[in-house]
Structure formats: structure tokens, C-alpha cells
Amino acid sequence: MLEPLVFYTLAVLIVALGILVITARSAVHSVLFLVGDFLLIAALYVTLNAEFLAVIQIMVYAGGIVVLYLFVVMLVSLKHAPELHADSRRLGVIGMVLALVVLVELVAIAYVSSTRSAGATVTRAVQSFPVGVQGGNTEELGWVLYTDYLIPFELVSMLLLVAMVGAIVLAKRSL
Amino acid sequence: MLEITPLHYTLLSASLFMVGVIGVLVRRNIIIIFMSIELILNAVNINLVALAHQFGNLSGQVFAVFIIAVAAAEAAVGLGILLAFYRNKESVNIDEMTIMRW
Numbered sequence: 001m002l003e004p005l006v007f008y009t010l011a012v013l014i015v016a017l018g019i020l021v022i023t024a025r026s027a028v029h030s031v032l033f034l035v036g037d038f039l040l041i042a043a044l045y046v047t048l049n050a051e052f053l054a055v056i057q058i059m060v061y062a063g064g065i066v067v068l069y070l071f072v073v074m075l076v077s078l079k080h081a082p083e084l085h086a087d088s089r090r091l092g093v094i095g096m097v098l099a100l101v102v103l104v105e106l107v108a109i110a111y112v113s114s115t116r117s118a119g120a121t122v123t124r125a126v127q128s129f130p131v132g133v134q135g136g137n138t139e140e141l142g143w144v145l146y147t148d149y150l151i152p153f154e155l156v157s158m159l160l161l162v163a164m165v166g167a168i169v170l171a172k173r174s175l
Numbered sequence: 176m177l178e179i180t181p182l183h184y185t186l187l188s189a190s191l192f193m194v195g196v197i198g199v200l201v202r203r204n205i206i207i208i209f210m211s212i213e214l215i216l217n218a219v220n221i222n223l224v225a226l227a228h229q230f231g232n233l234s235g236q237v238f239a240v241f242i243i244a245v246a247a248a249e250a251a252v253g254l255g256i257l258l259a260f261y262r263n264k265e266s267v268n269i270d271e272m273t274i275m276r277w
Contacts, residue, residue, distance in 0.1 A: 007179045011187045018191050018214050022198030027206050034210050041217050048228040050236050053220075060243050065213065065250045072254045073206055076261050095200025099193050106189035114182040137236075144233045145240065156244045163248030170255030173262075 006047055014040050027073045031066060038062040052138040184225030191218035205260075205269045209253050216246045 017037040024030040038061040045054035145153055191214060198211030220239045227235025257267065264271055 001177075004177045004179055007183065011183075011190075014187065015190045015194060018194040021210055021214065022194060022202060022207065027204060030207055030210055034213065037214070038217070041221065044221065045224055048224050050224045050228065050239075053224060053236050053239055056240065056243060057220075060247055061213070061217075065247055068250055068254055069206065069210065072257060075258065076206070076267055092201045096197060099197040099200060102196055103189060103193040106192065107186065110182055110185040110189060114180070114185070140233055141236055141240075144237055148234075149237050149241075152241060156241055160244060160248055163251050167251040167255040170252065171258045 003047070007044075010040055010044050010047070014044070028070075031069050031073060034069070035062050035066050038066065049137060051136065052141050181225055181229045184221060188218045188222040188225070191215075191221065203269050205257055205267050205272075208269060209250065209257070212253075213246060213250070216242055 014037060017033050017040065020033040021030050021037060024033060038057060042054040042057040042062070045051070045057060195211040195213075195215035195218060198214065199208050202208055202211070220242055223235040223239045223242070227233060227239075260272065261267060
């Protein structure tokens with residue numbers, strides 16, 4: 001009884017905050033709604049037994065990326081925000097229509113895939129990660145990350161290094 | 176209705192994805208467009224984590240970790256580009272990014 005209640009509450013709040021993010025007039029408000037959205041998604045991860053990912057979500061997204069966005073919002077003068085001048089709303093309508101088409105497509109895919117594999121493993125509610133293991137989800141994830149996915153992990157670290165250098169080069173006034 | 180299946184998570188993910196897509200297509204402020212991209216990546220992450228939970232396989236969570244790392248890299252580079260653009264044009268309107276358009 002409790003699980004559906006938690007899920008529906010979180011789902012409604014996540015989508016509502018997402019809508020607020022893209023409809024807010026001021027970019028600062030948008031960033032704040034985005035923080036709320038990330039925290040709620042972290043709560044959703046906790047209900048899915050992904051505690052490590054929830055912590056990473058809070059630390060990297062809500063703590064790191066959003067602060068980066070806030071810095072940029074503060075650096076960029078918002079005196080002449082783009083949407084204040086009148087423009088043809090036609091493009092916006094086209095965007096909405098395209099997004100609705102994407103939504104219909106995604107929902108259709110979800111229904112088809114869930115009915116097709118319903119007899120197999122999908123309806124089996126897996127008590128996935130053994131609770132008795134010392135360290136729990138974090139240790140399990142660490143084992144998988146450092147054995148099966150070692151090379152992708154190293155590649156991601158290289159990617160982060162390259163992105164860091166690239167961001168410095170781009171943002172610097174002159175080298 | 177009361178049982179929470181992966182379909183519910185998929186539908187939540189699709190809704191959040193659509194919110195992000197609408198943000199990318201409709202808004203003109205490039206900072207908000209970047210935030211919409213973060214929403215899209217989070218929608219994908221919800222999907223991955225829900226299916227990892229369903230199948231008892233941790234690969235989904237590992238991929239979610241990778242997506243978070245790539246999102247951080249994307250945010251850093253994207254905001255660097257944004258700052259360079261703002262320095263040249265004094266604007267964050269995506270309609271004025273027409274130099275490479277033919």
C-alpha cells in the first residue's frame with residue numbers, strides 16, 4: 001500500500017517540477033526547480049534499492065552541476081532575456097506537436113514491450129540485492145564497476161579530463 | 176493500478192523525457208535548453224535504474240553512473256561554449272546563433 005503511494009507522489013512531483021523548470025520566466029527560478037527535481041529523482045532511486053546512485057545524484061547533480069548552472073546564470077546578464085521580445089509562436093507550437101508525437105511513440109513502445117515480455121521475467125518482482133551483504137548496494141556496484149566495466153570506467157575518466165580541459169580553453173579569455 | 180510495475184516507471188520516464196524535449200524545442204534561452212537536456216538525461220536514468228531493479232542486474236545502475244559522468248562533462252563544455260558566445264554577442268538567445276547556419 002505504501003509503495004504505490006510513494007511512487008505516485010514522487011512521479012507527480014517530478015513531472016510537475018520538470019514542467020516548472022521549462023515554464024519559469026526567470027532562469028534562477030528554473031535552476032531552483034531543477035534542484036528540487038534532482039532531489040526527488042534521488043528519492044525515487046532510494047525506493048528502487050539504488051542507494052549509491054541516489055547519493056551520487058545528490059552530490060554530482062544537485063551539488064555540482066546545478067551550482068555550475070547557477071554560476072553561469074549569475075555571470076550572464078538577464079536584463080534582456082530572450083523570451084521577452086514578441087516572436088512568432090508558430091515555432092513553439094511545432095515544437096509541442098513534435099514532442100507530443102515523441103511521447104505517443106514512447107508510450108506505445110512501453111506498452112508493447114511490457115505486454116510482449118509479460119510472461120517472462122518482467123512481472124517477477126526481484127528482491128534484487130541481498131540485504132545481508134556488508135556494504136550493500138555500494139559494494140555490489142563497486143564490484144561490477146571495477147571488474148566488468150573497468151575499461152569504460154577508465155574511458156569516462158579520460159572523457160572528464162578532456163571535458164575539463166575543453167571547458168577551461170573555451171571559457172578562458174585568451175590562452 | 177496499485178501494483179507498481181516497470182511500465183509505470185517507463186511512463187514516468189517518457190513523461191519527463193517529453194517535458195525535456197518540449198523545453199529544448201520551445202524555449203529560446205540557451206541556459207534553459209541545457210537544463211532541459213539534463214531533464215532528458217535524468218529520464219533515461221530513471222528507466223535504467225528501474226529496469227536494473229526489475230531484472231536484478233546491476234549493469235543498469237553502472238550505465239546510470241556513466242550517464243551522470245557524461246552529463247557533468249556535457250554541462251561543463253556546454254556552459255563554456257555559452258560563456259564564450261555570451262562574451263561575443265552579449266546574448267543568450269539561441270536564435271542569434273546563426274553563424275554556422277546555411
